[in-house]
Amino acid sequence: MNCFLYNSSVxxxxxxxxxxxxxxxFIIFHMSMNLTALFSAEAYxxxxxxxxxxxxxxxxxxxxxALVVVHFVYALILSINNYRARGAQRYAVETKEPGVSWAxxxxxxxxxxxxxxxxxxxxxxxxxxxxxxxxxxxxSEVGGQMIAATDGAALIQYTFSKWYxxxxxxxxxxxLWFHLSHGVWSMFQTAGFANDTWYPRLKCLANxxxxxxxxxxxxxxxxxxxxxxxxxx
Amino acid sequence: MxxxxxxxxxxxxxxxxxxxxxxxxxxxxDTSFLEMLDILNNNLVHEGKDPVAFDHDCRExxxxxxxxxxxxxxxxxxxxxxxxxxxxxxxxxxxxxxxEPWRSAAFPVIKDLVVNRGAYDQILQAGGYVSVRTNSxxxxxxxxxxxxxxxxxxxxxxxxGCGACAATCKNGSAMLFVAARVSSLAxxxxxxxxxxxxxxxxVAKMDELGxxxxxxxxxxxxxxPKGISIAHIARLNREFLAAKLQD
Ligand code: HEM
Ligand code: SF4
Ligand code: FES
Numbered sequence: 001m002n003c004f005l006y007n008s009s010v011x012x013x014x015x016x017x018x019x020x021x022x023x024x025x026f027i028i029f030h031m032s033m034n035l036t037a038l039f040s041a042e043a044y045x046x047x048x049x050x051x052x053x054x055x056x057x058x059x060x061x062x063x064x065x066a067l068v069v070v071h072f073v074y075a076l077i078l079s080i081n082n083y084r085a086r087g088a089q090r091y092a093v094e095t096k097e098p099g100v101s102w103a104x105x106x107x108x109x110x111x112x113x114x115x116x117x118x119x120x121x122x123x124x125x126x127x128x129x130x131x132x133x134x135x136x137x138x139x140s141e142v143g144g145q146m147i148a149a150t151d152g153a154a155l156i157q158y159t160f161s162k163w164y165x166x167x168x169x170x171x172x173x174x175x176l177w178f179h180l181s182h183g184v185w186s187m188f189q190t191a192g193f194a195n196d197t198w199y200p201r202l203k204c205l206a207n208x209x210x211x212x213x214x215x216x217x218x219x220x221x222x223x224x225x226x227x228x229x230x231x232x233x
Numbered sequence: 234m235x236x237x238x239x240x241x242x243x244x245x246x247x248x249x250x251x252x253x254x255x256x257x258x259x260x261x262x263d264t265s266f267l268e269m270l271d272i273l274n275n276n277l278v279h280e281g282k283d284p285v286a287f288d289h290d291c292r293e294x295x296x297x298x299x300x301x302x303x304x305x306x307x308x309x310x311x312x313x314x315x316x317x318x319x320x321x322x323x324x325x326x327x328x329x330x331x332x333e334p335w336r337s338a339a340f341p342v343i344k345d346l347v348v349n350r351g352a353y354d355q356i357l358q359a360g361g362y363v364s365v366r367t368n369s370x371x372x373x374x375x376x377x378x379x380x381x382x383x384x385x386x387x388x389x390x391x392x393x394g395c396g397a398c399a400a401t402c403k404n405g406s407a408m409l410f411v412a413a414r415v416s417s418l419a420x421x422x423x424x425x426x427x428x429x430x431x432x433x434x435x436v437a438k439m440d441e442l443g444x445x446x447x448x449x450x451x452x453x454x455x456x457x458p459k460g461i462s463i464a465h466i467a468r469l470n471r472e473f474l475a476a477k478l479q480d
Binding site: 004007008009010011012013014078081082084085086087088089090091092093094095097098099100101104105107182185186189190191192193194195196199 | 239250252302304305306312331333336337338339340342401403404405406436437439440443444445446447448449450451452455456462463464466467468469470471472473474475477
């Protein structure tokens with residue numbers, strides 16, 4: 001293949017930037033959607049029904065899967081290349097350069113944590129919802145009870161009544177926060193939309209976006225955990 | 234002042250190197266880092282030993298020859314300074330100082346602390362120039378250039394090609410160097426004409442020579458002795474992507 005998106009460093013980075021940007025947009029949508037669960041189980045389940053095994057939700061899911069695969073495969077290609085470029089002989093002493101964020105140097109590790117969290121999350125929700133419908137079913141057994149494939153609210157309730165899930169999801173969100181605190185401004189730089197005036201603004205935007213995403217997701221997990229503990233609702 | 238030096242010694246490109254420890258004593262605080270190494274070498278020669286090979290030339294921060302990774306930082310402690318501009322007062326009496334050569338797959342060690350930075354020359358030869366004579370000073374003034382553009386071009390042109398950017402980068406990326414060269418010419422009418430060809434040719438050469446992919450850590454700009462901003466990398470990305478999309 002003789003295309004700059006595949007055979008040049010800047011082109012490969014553009015693929016990272018665009019796939020990352022699309023994932024960020026999706027994740028903002030997902031986070032907003034989750035927030036409805038805090039207010040109304042009915043409203044949340046209505047969204048779940050819309051996103052069942054119908055053609056547009058399936059196309060969307062396939063698109064997202066493709067984005068994750070592309071982002072992940074390119075991350076591996078770029079990182080292996082970078083490891084080689086660093087050379088066989090490493091520095092004996094390394095000091096942190098001033099102004100360089102920890103996240104920016106650990107994007108692959110953070111990304112892999114995000115991916116593991118994603119697989120766990122798919123097994124908790126997607127496998128009990130859209131997958132069940134794809135396979136022609138309408139409900140599945142979760143923790144000894146039958147839950148309908150469109151009853152996302154019940155799945156949330158069940159999943160986050162377990163403390164270990166709460167801990168795992170929070171670790172996942174922290175890793176995502178770090179990944180995006182760098183990724184969200186880096187994607188502009190990679191695409192060429194940045195300069196000295198805009199760096200402070202873009203970095204501020206990255207912190208705001210990643211923090212809102214973190215708080216939005218964490219709120220649902222924590223609220224449902226607390227509800228499960230006091231048993232009042 | 235007295236120092237313990239842990240210096241990378243390597244006979245030639247093929248040999249395996251190792252750290253050796255030396256002591257230097259009675260060094261004045263106003264000695265420059267390279268003069269301190271001169272004093273060490275003087276002692277070594279008197280003892281009949283092989284002096285430490287290291288790169289240097291102008292010793293006033295303009296040629297880019299001096300290198301060295303000192304206590305984990307390219308060009309040692311202090312920002313916007315080359316190694317020849319670092320003085321021993323930056324260190325504490327009795328310190329142990331670790332001195333390593335630039336480490337990057339594209340900069341192989343030739344001997345001790347000297348590395349081959351010819352890869353940067355090859356990138357320059359791939360397109361870091363203006364192909365035709367654009368005449369000398371009086372004629373150049375005949376073309377009005379906005380002050381802001383001229384300033385940005387000059388800021389980028391301050392690059393001395395020292396290699397600290399690739400040596401510091403965890404990805405071994407040469408982007409800051411390439412960006413500085415592309416940017417300094419792209420901002421001037423004489424260089425603008427060949428902008429697209431230049432960006433493509435220099436990036437292609439950089440990739441071919443085995444430099445890594447920039448992940449925007451910003452370590453290069455922190456360690457660049459000339460304070461070149463990664464804003465030039467953003468411009469290089471723009472230049473390159475626009476050129477490719479027009480192909
Ligand atoms: C599937 C697991 C993931 C892995 C292994 C991964 C890995 C990486 C790596 C290594 C980079 C740095 C690449 C570079 O700058 O050259 C990166 C950048 C980025 N990632 Fe991820 N990531 C993953 C998931 C995600 C997700 C879920 C999102 C969004 C919600 C995301 C958003 C971004 C963004 C916006 C960038 C910045 C792109 C750029 O620097 O131009 N990543 N990722
Ligand atoms: S950009 Fe800075 S660090 Fe890189 S070669 Fe030029 S002067 Fe040296
Ligand atoms: S010796 Fe010329 S810049 Fe240091």
